[in-house]
Amino acid sequence: xxxxxxxxxxxxxxxxxxxxxxxxxxxxxxxxxxxxxxxxxxxxxxxxxxxxxxxxxxxxxxxxxxxxxxxxxxxxxxxxxxxxxxxxxxxxxxxxxxxxxxxxxxxxxxxxx
Amino acid sequence: xxxxxxxxxxxxxxxxxxxxxxxxxxxxxxxxxxxxxxxxxxxxxxxxxxxxxxxxxxxxxxxxxxxxxxxxxxxxxxxxxxxxxxxxxxxxxxxxxxxxxxxxxxxxxxxxxxxxx
Numbered sequence: 001x002x003x004x005x006x007x008x009x010x011x012x013x014x015x016x017x018x019x020x021x022x023x024x025x026x027x028x029x030x031x032x033x034x035x036x037x038x039x040x041x042x043x044x045x046x047x048x049x050x051x052x053x054x055x056x057x058x059x060x061x062x063x064x065x066x067x068x069x070x071x072x073x074x075x076x077x078x079x080x081x082x083x084x085x086x087x088x089x090x091x092x093x094x095x096x097x098x099x100x101x102x103x104x105x106x107x108x109x110x111x112x113x
Numbered sequence: 114x115x116x117x118x119x120x121x122x123x124x125x126x127x128x129x130x131x132x133x134x135x136x137x138x139x140x141x142x143x144x145x146x147x148x149x150x151x152x153x154x155x156x157x158x159x160x161x162x163x164x165x166x167x168x169x170x171x172x173x174x175x176x177x178x179x180x181x182x183x184x185x186x187x188x189x190x191x192x193x194x195x196x197x198x199x200x201x202x203x204x205x206x207x208x209x210x211x212x213x214x215x216x217x218x219x220x221x222x223x224x225x226x227x228x229x230x
Contacts, residue, residue, distance in 0.1 A: 040225070044207075044223045045221035046221075050218075062162070095219075100158040100169070101148075101158070101206075101219060102158070103155030104155050105153070106155050
């Protein structure tokens with residue numbers, strides 16, 4: 001069965017600094033998608049970034065980028081120039097094709113002013 | 114608002130009562146997923162529909178839980194004889210489907226927070 005592990009329950013970063021959230025996953029599939037979702041205190045889940053496993057190039061979305069290491073089954077999220085609005089729970093997630101999403105337990109990110 | 118909506122946003126009920134939640138997906142999205150999220154955890158899959166057909170149910174979905182999606186539009190999730198362990202956030206997500214690359218993107222609603230006292 002596929003699993004997603006986030007080893008950092010909480011992290012803090014100074015405003016304007018860079019932070020990296022870690023994620024590892026386990027799967028025997030070769031074709032899948034990986035995601036980082038953000039869940040602010042209002043609790044609506046928002047997609048931050050997506051990576052297709054067949055793409056070697058790491059995805060980027062403005063201040064958010066990933067380091068996708070397929071062989072190591074690692075998928076970290078880097079947030080540059082952290083802003084107060086980035087404070088939230090961040091979930092790493094896996095999906096095989098059009099299947100259900102499997103989420104990690106999340107990392108709570110605090111932004112220090 | 115053209116996003117996924119859920120009603121109610123909050124529900125407090127006494128143990129043993131029945132509750133029903135509603136999810137309205139984005140129009141024309143043919144897949145609809147239900148997830149449950151307990152405090153401090155990531156969402157866990159419960160069930161999903163392709164149009165009106167319920168295609169998969171998690172082991173988390175005990176006999177007290179039932180979900181429907183009549184006519185392939187909105188969906189309801191009912192919990193009978195609620196227990197304190199049912200207290201959680203219930204999330205709904207809809208998916209456009211189809212062959213395009215972005216067709217499988219899941220769009221989440223705001224959730225229904227259930228508290229069983």
